[in-house]
Amino acid sequence: MKMKANPGGFIAPENVIGRDEFIAELWQVLAQQSVLLLAERRIGKSSILNKIVKETQPTWLPLLKNVESITSVARFVMVIRDQLTPFLSKTEQGKSWLEKIQNLAAGGKVAGVEIPQAKQADWHDVLAELLNSVHQHQEQQVLLMWDEFPWMLQKIIKNEGHQAAGDLLDTLRHCRQSNANLRMLFTGSIGLHQVISTIRIAGYSNEPVNDMQVLSLDALAKDDAVDLANALIDGEGLTNRVNEQDIAGLCAMVDNVPYFIHHLIKSLRNGSGTPEHIVKAAIAGVDNNWQLEHYYTRLEDYYPEQWQKYALVLDAVAYSESSISRKQIHQALQAEPDAANDANLQDKNYQKQMLRHLIDDHYLVQNIDTAAYQFRYPLIKKWWCFYRD
Ligand SMILES: Nc1ncnc2c1ncn2[C@@H]1O[C@H](COP(=O)(O)OP(=O)(O)O)[C@@H](O)[C@H]1O
Ligand SMILES: [Mg+2]
Secondary structure (H helix, E strand, C coil), X not given: CCCCCCCCCCCCHHHCCCCHHHHHHHHHHHHHCCEEEECCXXXXXXXXXXXXXXXXXXXXXXEEEECCCCCCHHHHHHHHHHHHHHHCCHHHHCCXXXXXXXXXHHHHHCCCCCCCHHXXXXXXXXXXXXXXXXXXXXXXXXXXXXXXXXXXXXXXHHHHXXXXXXXXHHHHHHHHHHCCCXXXXXXXXXXXXXXXXXXXXXCCCCCCCCCXXXXXXXXXXXXXXXXXXXXXHHHCCCCCCCCHHXXXXXXXXXXXXXXXXXXXXXXXXXXXXXXXXXXXXXXXXXXXXXXXXXXXXXXXXXXXXXXXXXXXXXXXXXXXXXXXXXHHHHHHHHHCHHHXXXXXXXXXXXXXXXXXXXXXXXXXXXXXXXXXXXXXXXXXXXXXXXXXX
């Protein structure tokens, strides 16, 4: 296979390398229940969704929409209506509640006028009706895939409040439960559990997604990373510049993350030096195209008020040469002036909870034998040390 380096760009489904096993597992889980697919930005979630749509199984009807820019429940319902209308029967299409969506939307469009509380409830009714009816008239199993779902929720919280977001999650859960064959797949690069916990703290919606299976996506397996690198080296005409035996080492330098492999090969093509030099430049922040800063800036999205505390915990793990136990993290935090006077940071249970979140959000991994913590990606660890120095 030959492929052009395209870091962050659209990857045609046939060029999505090494995700077949993951997709097979995904279908297996979907046969039973809905799925939350969570992983950090740029790891390859959207590429997988596109591939699912293109190469779907005949018994499924997968409908994909990126909902990142949606800021209201009303807009979300409209989007779902547009997704589903082509698949409604003619009689359903003529039904009054579809019209009702139109009318509600017209009301919501008046500039500056918020949809009153009563109408928020109406949205949930029509949403439930819409999802029920499409499911009843479809021979295929409907799979609604909403990419970047937690971003939308966060925006709805901001614009319409916690109750609107909590009610939406409850309605979706209710729809899943009343339609045995309906499946939803939410993907997100910000921690959904974080968004849900803010909804919960505000007193709404207890366990709105605990009927869904969480799947997390990792970097590529070593052999797949090598296949990707080979395809890119071929596609960029670099075969005589890279020794075949070195390719696994090249991939290891970027932790087999496909997005970084694209960057590495692109820089090689651009004559930016040896692979070692290119990776060093990315780690040192000299080459900002890799967008590693995202690993710092997203802390504030994930842990709004506490993000600086999380950064201090990450410092402790990053500055430790090998993996580090919770007790050692505690000691490091005691020795750190900014952390020494912070009651939360000195509290054992709080520390444990933070470490749990950092694992869920893919910053850290924990060794199951020693219980010690380490960065998930060594490249990010090195970058973190540079960035925070
Ligand atoms: N399986 C893959 N095969 C080839 N390239 C990939 C693959 N997965 C990700 N990439 C590369 O990483 C970039 C980001 O992938 P994307 O699917 O958009 O990630 P996400 O949706 O998780 O942010 C793509 O533009 C592409 O360069
Ligand atoms: Mg994406």
